[in-house]
Amino acid sequence: MRIExxxxxxxxxxxxxxxxxxxxTGLLREGNLLPSVRQLASQLAVNQNTILKVYSQLCAEGxxxxxxxxxxxxxxxxxxxxxxxxxxAVAKILREAAVQAVHLNVSLEQMHEQLEKEYxxxxxxxxxxxxxxxx
Amino acid sequence: MRIExxxxxxxxxxxxxxxxxxxxTGLLREGNLLPSVRQLASQLAVNQNTILKVYSQLCAEGxxxxxxxxxxxxxxxxxxxxxxxxxxAVAKILREAAVQAVHLNVSLEQMHEQLEKEYxxxxxxxxxxxxxxxx
Amino acid sequence: MRIExxxxxxxxxxxxxxxxxxxxTGLLREGNLLPSVRQLASQLAVNQNTILKVYSQLCAEGxxxxxxxxxxxxxxxxxxxxxxxxxxAVAKILREAAVQAVHLNVSLEQMHEQLEKEYxxxxxxxxxxxxxxxx
Amino acid sequence: MRIExxxxxxxxxxxxxxxxxxxxTGLLREGNLLPSVRQLASQLAVNQNTILKVYSQLCAEGxxxxxxxxxxxxxxxxxxxxxxxxxxAVAKILREAAVQAVHLNVSLEQMHEQLEKEYxxxxxxxxxxxxxxxx
DNA sequence: GTGGTCTAGACCACT
DNA sequence: GTGGTCTAGACCACG
Numbered sequence: 001m002r003i004e005x006x007x008x009x010x011x012x013x014x015x016x017x018x019x020x021x022x023x024x025t026g027l028l029r030e031g032n033l034l035p036s037v038r039q040l041a042s043q044l045a046v047n048q049n050t051i052l053k054v055y056s057q058l059c060a061e062g063x064x065x066x067x068x069x070x071x072x073x074x075x076x077x078x079x080x081x082x083x084x085x086x087x088x089a090v091a092k093i094l095r096e097a098a099v100q101a102v103h104l105n106v107s108l109e110q111m112h113e114q115l116e117k118e119y120x121x122x123x124x125x126x127x128x129x130x131x132x133x134x135x
Numbered sequence: 136m137r138i139e140x141x142x143x144x145x146x147x148x149x150x151x152x153x154x155x156x157x158x159x160t161g162l163l164r165e166g167n168l169l170p171s172v173r174q175l176a177s178q179l180a181v182n183q184n185t186i187l188k189v190y191s192q193l194c195a196e197g198x199x200x201x202x203x204x205x206x207x208x209x210x211x212x213x214x215x216x217x218x219x220x221x222x223x224a225v226a227k228i229l230r231e232a233a234v235q236a237v238h239l240n241v242s243l244e245q246m247h248e249q250l251e252k253e254y255x256x257x258x259x260x261x262x263x264x265x266x267x268x269x270x
Numbered sequence: 271m272r273i274e275x276x277x278x279x280x281x282x283x284x285x286x287x288x289x290x291x292x293x294x295t296g297l298l299r300e301g302n303l304l305p306s307v308r309q310l311a312s313q314l315a316v317n318q319n320t321i322l323k324v325y326s327q328l329c330a331e332g333x334x335x336x337x338x339x340x341x342x343x344x345x346x347x348x349x350x351x352x353x354x355x356x357x358x359a360v361a362k363i364l365r366e367a368a369v370q371a372v373h374l375n376v377s378l379e380q381m382h383e384q385l386e387k388e389y390x391x392x393x394x395x396x397x398x399x400x401x402x403x404x405x
Numbered sequence: 406m407r408i409e410x411x412x413x414x415x416x417x418x419x420x421x422x423x424x425x426x427x428x429x430t431g432l433l434r435e436g437n438l439l440p441s442v443r444q445l446a447s448q449l450a451v452n453q454n455t456i457l458k459v460y461s462q463l464c465a466e467g468x469x470x471x472x473x474x475x476x477x478x479x480x481x482x483x484x485x486x487x488x489x490x491x492x493x494a495v496a497k498i499l500r501e502a503a504v505q506a507v508h509l510n511v512s513l514e515q516m517h518e519q520l521e522k523e524y525x526x527x528x529x530x531x532x533x534x535x536x537x538x539x540x
Numbered sequence: 541g542t543g544g545t546c547t548a549g550a551c552c553a554c555t
Numbered sequence: 556g557t558g559g560t561c562t563a564g565a566c567c568a569c570g
Binding site for chain 4 (some may be wrong): 559560561562563564568569570
């Protein structure tokens, strides 16, 4: 896990994204214990409040589960949103990608190829780590 | 052109994206005159400084051309970045889409389909308005 | 008896409330022996210190009675607080309920109905288990 | 608006509750501008971060709407939860009140009376301030 | 002017 | 040990 302190995107957002990514790839799975606030803070050389904010926010989103005095865990991932809503969320990003591509004159074929590469990479990482797909 | 004042993405970014989008789809083309700063500001009900920032930044990116005393125009779109850099920029967004998709259990097929739809829609808009492709 | 480790309300408070609830409904009555600290701790899978805190606090409130070497019992329930104070304590919760209700557009009639249902349910549970009302 | 710094309930929670209360009673209504973070912080003699936390959290709950550079407003209150869910939320508090009442030997009649008093007080405050009921 | 991020450090509650 | 609240103050981005 790496952060860029000089990036335009705030540190706490970078960390949130990486934790989400690790959950998406199965590197972190339901019930796993995350490092303590103090641990992660010193490891990333950021303030404890920054990590606290990360955990609190992910907890509010239902992605993590905080147990006082015990630690922070990956929450049970109850699929709260419907299939069509999920598809819509992904479509939003794809639309943005398409706008960029047309603007930058990148062909649809190149995009398909690139997308497949990324998708397979993430899926295979997930499979390797033994995560279950929720059908 | 619409903006959401209470979005997480800043107003000036929203406007920049929409202008880029209009250029990508050909709605705005090389040489076209954009509305004046105070016109656009009053139309969108935002601060003039915000519009000024938009035009300045797009000018710095080489997308617009500001002519003092005359107005702001769409610049001649000389492809400033290389093919590999363009591909990389698109790949970054696609990667994000892939993470989301795996996390939300959306299949690669659904993504390909969705991506094609969006790509064609934007391309066709561009063609209809008569924009030239720069191959 | 159930606890939620990831709730906002601390575990010891959850247990206290449930013991009070069981006494209110007559499930636990004056003189009854409660499980030992280590028993209850292992049963609920919580720390022994947590149970110790629960028993100590309820003992301090005069609700339980700890006899060293023997065990923890439900104390004789001498009504320690005055009628007006009791009414005030209940009024505080009702006020909160009223705020919620107005905010959520729930009618007074619905509340009266609901309140009566709950009140009767708890009272009848108490009667069934043979608890004496202290008038 | 008053806070008790020595209370067990955290300051930010006290403020959140009071803002919710003011919205419930119609003292604050859709579109109203709240005091700036700095203003409220100095008025209540607490840290700016504390107020920031309040506004952020209420924003996340959809109760407030934050516009960067402009200010914080009461959001349009789209009723996001169904009637049955709303009733359930109120029932939960009423149940707690009933437990307390039975435990403290407060009669159902006293509760009905008290509840009506509180409900009318809040409703009338809301009406006086001219808030619309959302039917 | 507005909100937002981040830090350093104190102090508290829970397990 | 764990997370959580709060402060004081710096610095930034947005309008």
